[in-house]
Amino acid sequence: MSIALTRIDFRLIHGQVITRWLTQCQINEIVTIDTALSRDDFMQDVFKMAAPKGVKIRILSVEDAVKAQQNSEFEKNRVMVLFKSVQELDNAIRAGLDLKEVQIGGLGGGAGRKAVHNAVTLDQKDANTLLDLEKMGINIYFQTTPDYSSEALQKVITRL
Numbered sequence: 001m002s003i004a005l006t007r008i009d010f011r012l013i014h015g016q017v018i019t020r021w022l023t024q025c026q027i028n029e030i031v032t033i034d035t036a037l038s039r040d041d042f043m044q045d046v047f048k049m050a051a052p053k054g055v056k057i058r059i060l061s062v063e064d065a066v067k068a069q070q071n072s073e074f075e076k077n078r079v080m081v082l083f084k085s086v087q088e089l090d091n092a093i094r095a096g097l098d099l100k101e102v103q104i105g106g107l108g109g110g111a112g113r114k115a116v117h118n119a120v121t122l123d124q125k126d127a128n129t130l131l132d133l134e135k136m137g138i139n140i141y142f143q144t145t146p147d148y149s150s151e152a153l154q155k156v157i158t159r160l
Helices: 015-025 041-050 060-069 085-095 126-133 153-160
Strands: 003-009 027-033 056-060 078-084 101-105 114-117 120-122 139-142
Touching: 027 060, 027 085, 041 060, 056 060, 056 139, 060 085, 078 085, 078 139, 085 126, 101 114, 101 120, 114 153, 126 153, 139 153
Parallel strands: 003 078, 003 101, 027 056, 027 078, 101 139
Antiparallel strands: 114 120
8 A cells, every 4th residue: 555646735635535536546544744734633623524434534744744654654555645735745845755746636726826727726836846846756737536637737837
């Protein structure tokens, strides 16, 4: 067993993630890597309640996630790794988290952001960070749900 899916979705654990991706990828553990959330007991409880019965939930800081991977803790189950933002993904990679590919599923809206793939928005800062990560050998692609086809980062950024 190992990391079956790594996804950035600003909503973290929500309907689409739970109902579609867990089944599609046969996930039995969700590891959310978010340093701020790892310090917020109340919000951790909220996200843990959103998970279906039988799915293990862990919410880790970047530092704890790197240690967990180094200790082979992600090898015990079929794991989905979730990030809330491109910045937290970048922090984790630069701290030593080893990832081969990352799915972008939702980055939220806001000033300076443009829809580039279904409802997924992107701004130049996130695009540049993702391009830097891709140069490190990480496959970056956009896909909201299993029903929609995926698109490579290189194609998506042409819409900025």
